[in-house]
Amino acid sequence: MVQVTGLRKTFGHRVVLHDVNFAITTGEVVGLVGPNGAGKTTIMKALLGLLATDAGNVRVLGQPVSVNTHTVVTQQVGALIEHPAIYPFLSGWQHLQLMAASVEQMTWVVQALQMQTFIRRPAKRYSLGMKQKLGIAMALVKRPRLVILDEPMNGLDPQSVKRLRHLIGQMAGEGTTFLISSHILSELEKIIDAVILIDQGEMLLQRTMVQFRESARQSLVVRTAENAQALRVLLQAGYPVAQRGSNLVVTQPVALTPLLHTLLDAHIQILKVNQHQEDLETVLLRLLAERKA
Template sequence: MKDEILVVKNVNNFFGRKQVLKNVSFSLSSGRITGLVGANGAGKTTIMKTILSLTPYAGQIMFEGQPSTFNDHPLLNDIGALIEYPSIYPFMTGMEHLRLFARGKVQSTGIQSLIHMLNMEGYINSAARGYSLGMRQKLGVAMAFVNNPKLVILDEPMNGLDPQSNKELRDLIIDQRNRGVSFLISSHILSELQKLAEDLIIVDQGKVVRQTTMKNLLEANNHFIVLNTSDDKKAQEILIAAGYYLVSGEKVRIKTDANFDIAEILTNLISENIAVHDVKHEDEDLEGSVLELLNTAN
């Protein structure tokens, strides 16, 4: 395991009398992308706000081995963040926002690189009051990166982004990860998060129910065999009659486990004069894996 850049231990948080975080403990490895996953209201945003000392809490948070508390958190200078929606001044341009938030010796070349990677050249010098939701979101992302942080925390960064903008954001995150930056990212768009996250923290009702890797979570859950045959409809009927569990749809998609022997399936089809042109193995996607884990946890 790589060095831990952030350690959260036994953190509790209350809104009035309601406990919203319950003994939350996890760690982030340096130079890796960690996804924070859970249903709406599970506590993801509160966890991020707590790390950033935006809300009081009980427990321990360590950043690079040093304590960070609600009242004393100088180490947050090395953390960039976008929580919920970016705070934007409508009459300032995007460039003025980046220059306002840039600290110390941040070079203009670094700002220009961010603008280029997020494809913001066409509007960065226009007043933010005319920005679309996606344009505002990309400006918020750029503001999180502008001070060359060691850790970046992004809460629903794909909100309002079109497919091209999603790709630009992925490319930026991967580029920064390759430079050693660590990430904690929450998103309800699990198909996008699956393309990025290496590690996962899964939360439910204010508790961490699993910390794992993306690879281990996907491999631990459902596995499918997908067949391309000379007659897919007839192949489905044959396999259902033989007792196999098929996922509904046009494809011949059989739910099984990773160690399943396909020879018996092929024998069933060949005996009925169905030719098999292609066989693929697929693991459950992130959404299915998370739902199954949460259902099991409850």
């Protein structure tokens, strides 16, 4: 669906993209993540043919994309980049009329995002969340083959976020490909199949979520009635353990049963045991910290 090869972009003397390479397959939901200023929006604009690049190639559905060649984008791609382009005196329905091929398409997306109560109001009367929904609706209304969304969850209430997640999953199941940038990693993690990490214009990794979870560090969180004594007992037994607040954290995967027997044999009452695995946000922050170390 998407093939990016050797993408490079400079603004003056500042290099904002360094030899970026990645591919996205049909029906895949991919998260594009990284710190502010990492180059995420620049990549998205290049994919849409909105920004001239200094080197590299972008292909969507096998067709080249540039500022001079982006027919495939206008026909097959929907996008919300930065802020929705909204005319204040047009209603939401009129905005969709500018984008859609049929009333059926408009009705479908209004119902899917539950916009019926405000869709015919002038957009100047919209709240931030209503404007965001309209921007998303404009990106989805033609049921494009590829959808590019930049911070789509900004301004949405929890119910709307959940509804959007469901809609993205449904469309991806029908073959639509998504590239989504978001700082709300806890929500992004629930819907993406793969993640691309960008930092300072460089692509640090592209992994499936299965690979990501396999590389996530696991730990064991234990709380006892006598943490100080439990810490001494576990250290003497050779466990990699540290005290964090009211918990003892074993920082490497270990067999649970022998550890519990070690504590019980020392007559220490166990109050809580949890197994913890790093989430997407924790792993990415760790990778970025390791890069800067």
